[in-house]
Amino acid sequence: MKISEDAKRIEGVEDAVIAMGTTTNKELIRQxxxxxxxxxxxxxxxxxIALRFKQGSNVDLILRSIEELLSSSYKEDQVxxxxxxxxxxxxxxxxxxxxALVSVPGDLAYDISMQLLNRGIHVxxxxxxxxxxxxxxxxxxxxxxxxxxxGPSSGTSIINGKGIAxxxxxxxGDVGIVAAAGTGLQEVAVLLNSIGLGISxxxxxxxxxxxxxxNGIMTIECIKALNYDKATSSIVVVSKQPDExxxxxxxxxxxxxxxxxxxxxxxxxxxxxxxxNTVRFASNLHSAVVKLAKIYGGEYEKRAYQRLFYSxxxxxxxxxxxxxxxxxxxxxxxxxxxxxxxVHECLAIYNELGIKAYSNTPLTLRYKLRDPNRSQSxxxxxxxxxxxxxxxxxPMIDPTxxxxxxxxxxxxxxxxxxxxxFILGFGSNRDPAGSLADTIIExxxxxxxxGSELSFFAHICGTSLDPxxxxxxxEKLSKAGVILFPSNALMAVTSxxxxxxxxxxxxxxxxxxxxxxxxxQEG
Amino acid sequence: xxxxxxxxxTLFSSELVVINVGLxxxxxxxxxxxxxxxxxxxxxxPSLNKRLSDALDKIL
Numbered sequence: 001m002k003i004s005e006d007a008k009r010i011e012g013v014e015d016a017v018i019a020m021g022t023t024t025n026k027e028l029i030r031q032x033x034x035x036x037x038x039x040x041x042x043x044x045x046x047x048x049i050a051l052r053f054k055q056g057s058n059v060d061l062i063l064r065s066i067e068e069l070l071s072s073s074y075k076e077d078q079v080x081x082x083x084x085x086x087x088x089x090x091x092x093x094x095x096x097x098x099x100a101l102v103s104v105p106g107d108l109a110y111d112i113s114m115q116l117l118n119r120g121i122h123v124x125x126x127x128x129x130x131x132x133x134x135x136x137x138x139x140x141x142x143x144x145x146x147x148x149x150x151g152p153s154s155g156t157s158i159i160n161g162k163g164i165a166x167x168x169x170x171x172x173g174d175v176g177i178v179a180a181a182g183t184g185l186q187e188v189a190v191l192l193n194s195i196g197l198g199i200s201x202x203x204x205x206x207x208x209x210x211x212x213x214x215n216g217i218m219t220i221e222c223i224k225a226l227n228y229d230k231a232t233s234s235i236v237v238v239s240k241q242p243d244e245x246x247x248x249x250x251x252x253x254x255x256x257x258x259x260x261x262x263x264x265x266x267x268x269x270x271x272x273x274x275x276x277n278t279v280r281f282a283s284n285l286h287s288a289v290v291k292l293a294k295i296y297g298g299e300y301e302k303r304a305y306q307r308l309f310y311s312x313x314x315x316x317x318x319x320x321x322x323x324x325x326x327x328x329x330x331x332x333x334x335x336x337x338x339x340x341x342x343v344h345e346c347l348a349i350y351n352e353l354g355i356k357a358y359s360n361t362p363l364t365l366r367y368k369l370r371d372p373n374r375s376q377s378x379x380x381x382x383x384x385x386x387x388x389x390x391x392x393x394x395p396m397i398d399p400t401x402x403x404x405x406x407x408x409x410x411x412x413x414x415x416x417x418x419x420x421x422f423i424l425g426f427g428s429n430r431d432p433a434g435s436l437a438d439t440i441i442e443x444x445x446x447x448x449x450x451g452s453e454l455s456f457f458a459h460i461c462g463t464s465l466d467p468x469x470x471x472x473x474x475e476k477l478s479k480a481g482v483i484l485f486p487s488n489a490l491m492a493v494t495s496x497x498x499x500x501x502x503x504x505x506x507x508x509x510x511x512x513x514x515x516x517x518x519x520x521q522e523g
Numbered sequence: 524x525x526x527x528x529x530x531x532x533t534l535f536s537s538e539l540v541v542i543n544v545g546l547x548x549x550x551x552x553x554x555x556x557x558x559x560x561x562x563x564x565x566x567x568x569p570s571l572n573k574r575l576s577d578a579l580d581k582i583l
Contacts, residue, residue, distance in 0.1 A: 015578065084561060084564070086564070090561050093561060098534055098539065098540050099534065099540070101542070101544070101553070103544070121528075126549070146530035159534070159539060164553075222531075261576040329556045426552040427549060427552045467555070
């Protein structure tokens with residue numbers, strides 16, 4: 001799909017999809033109104049080139065440019081990417097390999113990972129659709145042999161300052177992260193970077209690690225390793241709500257055996273966890289970072305206030321302005337996220353503040369979307385979920401599916417606010433903001449012509465060191481009229497206040513410290 | 524022989540040398556960061572009908 005993005009930049013091209021004729025891609029082409037009778041007959045072995053030209057453009061020149069794109073992409077592959085056809089051959093040619101990044105179909109993942117572990121090579125396993133039974137077998141083997149098995153379904157790690165799979169470019173420092181939540185790891189790393197704290201190691205252990213079946217095998221090994229690591233001074237553990245017994249066991253191990261200060265971030269945690277001397281607890285990613293900043297104190301705590309503190313008046317000021325712009329009685333929020341942890345955090349915050357929202361990955365089954373492609377009422381959608389990524393690139397890489405969904409959501413006049421995450425870093429789209437900015441401008445304009453306003457909120461999970469540059473992304477979105485927030489949690493809370501001022505304000509005042517980690521509510 | 528504890532912590536103090544198996548996109552990111560890496564292009568074995576598969580098994 002990168003080639004589709006390149007094609008759209010050709011002079012005269014209004015829209016483009018260049019993709020194999022899979023069911024998912026063909027549906028996408030239909031939604032973009034690019035389908036033809038010929039395209040309908042394409043099979044999954046056919047390459048579809050679907051283009052919309054601007055009137056008066058030189059079609060021959062455009063088609064020659066497309067051909068050049070396709071052939072230069074092939075040549076690039078041959079030149080840049082010498083490859084082996086087997087893991088065995090790769091190991092023989094790279095005998096000092098110490099890490100493997102595995103992103104193969106799930107049914108191949110076990111054998112390949114075990115082959116690598118057997119050769120003493122640590123594994124970061126991006127693949128999903130790996131059975132729990134295989135995950136446990138791999139992790140037990142890895143543990144017995146002192147190796148890392150990071151995953152499965154691990155989107156992110158940062159090892160020795162290098163990004164593995166999706167990862168932000170952050171400063172090196174002394175905070176270690178263990179995360180069973182990929183974009184959760186990214187958000188914590190990025191927010192820490194923004195207040196001057198760097199990362200020693202950030203290890204993505206996979207979303208199931210803190211389940212009852214897996215029992216925290218790799219989380220515990222990683223915590224121990226970071227406790228032993230001289231370059232690590234503090235440890236943050238991030239997870240969506242873990243199994244209660246597993247969480248308790250890990251916290252107990254930490255209290256007894258870890259000498260360094262720790263923050264456990266169980267997103268949306270229900271249990272009553274009391275902060276101790278060296279072990280503290282946070283219910284979302286924003287407050288986890290604030291708590292860690294308070295542990296470090298001094299300049300770091302000051303920067304946390306500068307960068308991450310919004311007073312209650314400021315939040316209400318933004319919400320009040322948006323409320324004032326809404327003409328009709330109904331007002332819905334629609335979240336279109338590429339990061340699963342951001343969806344989880346948003347839903348958890350809504351739950352705290354008494355806001356009901358549907359999702360394809362809800363906190364409870366009662367609020368599961370009947371059809372993931374169609375929002376209901378308030379909806380927070382994880383476009384990175386397996387349902388949307390089968391046979392196509394992740395929306396962090398390819399923005400097309402989110403752009404189509406954005407257009408659909410905006411056509412509903414009951415939608416008042418759309419929430420978006422933009423995740424920068426290695427592995428992500430070259431220009432996430434640029435890929436949607438024009439669409440956002442057009443949708444705002446159309447809504448205004450219809451006599452109402454449509455607001456866009458966004459949080460950019462990125463740093464100025466990332467290939468996409470945080471500042472450039474901020475500028476593009478600001479110019480498009482998007483309201484930016486320094487954290488996903490702030491974006492979620494502000495959107496909740498738009499929906500139900502009295503109810504949310506009462507809960508917000510009561511739960512302020514829990515939500516943000518700051519005692520003060522006023523600036 | 525390295526102890527179990529050593530292997531993970533040794534990785535933390537070593538230059539990364541990576542085998543990328545699967546998505547070429549990730550290989551490109553590794554190279555962009557100056558990481559020494561190779562790429563493995565995993566191809567599935569073609570599926571054969573049972574008669575052919577049995578015949579091949581006998582020969583091989």
